[in-house]
Amino acid sequence: MQAAAELKTILDDVLSLGGRAQAFGPDTPLLGAIPELDSMAVVSLITAIEERFGIAIADDEIDGSVFATFGSLNAFVEQAAR
């Protein structure tokens, strides 16, 4: 739960969503559904997640499925932070 809350804050900050991320649920679609989440924003988002959770994400760990929904991104972060 804690990771999910922090992830919402990161999404709000990096994508400048103005608090919209606070209402995200596990099934909320991200990639292709949020105009602010383009390829450049993905780069900033990965870097912000690494810094906030103290993890290192390898380039080949990331693909479209990770950013499909808020739930898939949260699951990825929780797994990487273990």
Next chain:
Amino acid sequence: MSVLTNVRQLGWLDALLYLGGQVLSRLSGGRARIVKYRLVAQPIGRSDAKPLRPDAATELRAVPAGDALAAAFERPPHVVERRYAAGAACTAALVRGEFAGFIWIQRGAYDEDEVRCRYELQDAATCVWDFDVFVTPRFRVGRTLARLWSHVDQGLAREGVRWSFSRISAFNRESLAAHARLGTVDCGTALFVVLGPLQAALLPAFPWLHLSLRRAPRIVLAPPKR
């Protein structure tokens, strides 16, 4: 894309050109086309983006002519050969040895491969042309493109290059928006109407209008003043 979506995203004029081009192409079996490019210049060596954490799995390297890696390029061999013959340089990204993408850089002048047009760089010492920036679908969501561009950007900056020009389809709003966020400078538009061998071109500079059956118009690109 629906007509309304086209109009909303492109505006009336470009939506009409896009739809007209689609209809022309279909009716003519691809012999008639409408192509519109936005010409842009990207500053080199002036990125204020945070440096990317190095990734041990990603290798970035030049791919000279004859390199075995070219076999992995998703381009016809004769196209790749023509690029090298024209003096273009390729930089590729490999992730755990797997080809992940490339960027091509041309110096001096670039011959368009979709229509007849030659882009000439007025200041060859400080300007280059980048083209066919490509990342394989597997690595499209992630940092591969950012690493690749950053690597090329740093290399060009060390050589004294200040601007990299390129052209984007004026009908591709996503690409236009992405380039704008990268700080590109608009250098005008070029419109081409192709009817079989006949090509009419509306250019952003002299001679403004160019009609031809064989010859390619020249567009001379000067470094932006900033």
